[in-house]
Amino acid sequence: MHFDQMNNHRATFRLTLAATALGLAACISNAAGPVQAQLPIVQLHVGEHVVKAELANSDLTRQIGLMNRQNLGKNAGMLFVFKHSETQCMWMKNTLIDLDVAFADSNGVILNIEPMKAGTADIHCSSGSARFALEMNQGWFLKLGIEAGEQLHLPEQAKDTQP
Incomplete structure (x- = not known):
């Protein structure tokens, strides 16, 4: 050569x-996929039950959600705050734990609660115009007897969205 x-x-x-x-x-x-950065924690009430929820109130934090988390605390969750009150949908791409999502309207009234299986591409949507979605460990709402019509009591700082 x-x-x-x-x-x-x-x-x-x-x-x-x-x-x-x-x-x-x-x-x-x-x-491992994207991992959520440290988010602010807000304390809210679902009926009489106290929840400490991470606040997902920007496009990026809502997109990543609880992806690639190994676990979620007992009374911990993630509160998604959307820019507009409309039909909202969620899926479980890259999510490792089974969750329930409670969709709530702009007044915090729960419209519907949907069980979501880890790692699936199934779409779960609100039954009406939702401004909030609260994700909790699967079975949390059922165990506490929380159903559609229950009120999410949100602190004012949890109601704003970011760019």
Whole structure:
């Protein structure tokens, strides 16, 4: 093989090796998927029950939600605050724990509660115009006898959305 051809093959090999290494690094760094940054915690009441909920009130925090979490505390959840009161839908992509979601209108009245299975692409929607959604461990609402019509009592800081 001529010297110039050998250098061309080495350059191609190095480029291929570098591209492969970068590709593997990207796969490894994204293997677990996105993880939610530390979010503000708000205390709210569902009927007479106290919940400490992480506040997902921006496009990014709502998109990531509880993805890739291994667990959720006993009376802990995530409160999604939407920009507009309309039909809202959720899914469980990259979510590792079974959850229930309670959709609530702009006054905090629960419209419906939907069970959601971890890792599924099933779509779960509000039964009417919702401004809030509260995700809790699966069975939490049922165990406490909380149904549609119950009131979410939200602090004022939990009602605003961010860009």
